[in-house]
Amino acid sequence: MDFINTQQAFMDYIRDPSKPLPQGMTFERMNVYRELFFNNINGFVSGAFPVLKSLYTDDAWTKLIQQFFVSFDCKTPIFIEISQEFICFLQTQYQPADYDPAFMLELAHYEWLELFIATVFDDVNEQPIAKDLITELPLKLSVTATVAQYQYDVQHISVDYQPTEPSEQGQSFCVYRDEHDEVNFLKLNPLTAQVLAYIAQAEQCYFNDVLTWLSETYPQMTPETLSNGCLQMLQQLADKRVICSLTQA
Incomplete structure (x- = not known):
C-alpha cells in the first residue's frame, strides 16, 4: 500500500x-x-x-x-x-x-458569534468616529461588530428556561468588541436593527444617506424627529465602536 x-x-x-x-x-x-x-x-x-x-x-x-x-x-x-x-x-x-430543542440552531449561532467577534482581526483602515463628525464622515459597521436576528429568546435560554415556541417578535442583537477587547451583546429595538442592517449592506454610507432611507421607510415621522433620533442613536453606537469610519487617504 x-x-x-x-x-x-x-x-x-x-x-x-x-x-x-x-x-x-x-x-x-x-x-x-x-x-x-x-x-x-x-x-x-x-x-x-x-x-x-x-x-x-x-x-x-x-x-x-x-x-x-x-x-x-x-x-x-x-x-x-x-x-x-x-x-x-x-x-x-x-x-x-x-x-x-427547536431553538438548537439559533442558540448555537448566538453562542458562536461571541467567539467569532472575539477572534476576528481588526481592520487597520477603520478609525473611531467622534460624535461631532458623524454627520460628515462616511459610516460603516465595524468588522468587530455584527447584527443577528433570532425567532427564539436565545439570550435567556438555560437548563431552567427552554422555550418551545418562537417569540411573538424576533430578537435582534448587535454583538461587538469594545475598546478593551471585551465582547458585548446589545439587544436592539427594531429601528436600530434596521439602521445597522442598512449601514452593513451599504458597506459605506453617509448620515444623509441613512436619513433619506429612513424618511422613505417611515414617511409618517417628521424629518426633524428622524434626524434627531438617528443622530443620537449613531452617536451611542459610535461610542461603543459599533460604527466607525475609514482612515482618510
Missing part, C-alpha cells in the same frame, strides 16, 4: 472506527490517535457552545459530536474555526433528533 492510501486509511479509521484498521496498525495504537483527535474536537465544540451543551446529557452530547466528527467534511485545519464548521454541520447536514 502506497503512502497516500496508507494516510487515507489512517484518517478514515480515526474518523470512523468501523472502517478497517490501517495495514500494520493495532487497535490499541489507533485508538490512542482517535481519542486524541476526538477529544480535541469535543473540547473545542464544547467550549464554544457551553449553554447548548448544558441542555444535553453527556451521552447525547457525545453522540452529537461523534456524528459531526465522523460525517462532516471540515474545510479548515485551524482549530479555532472548528466551531464555525459545527454551525455549518447543523445548518446543512444534521437531522435533528426528537430530544433536540
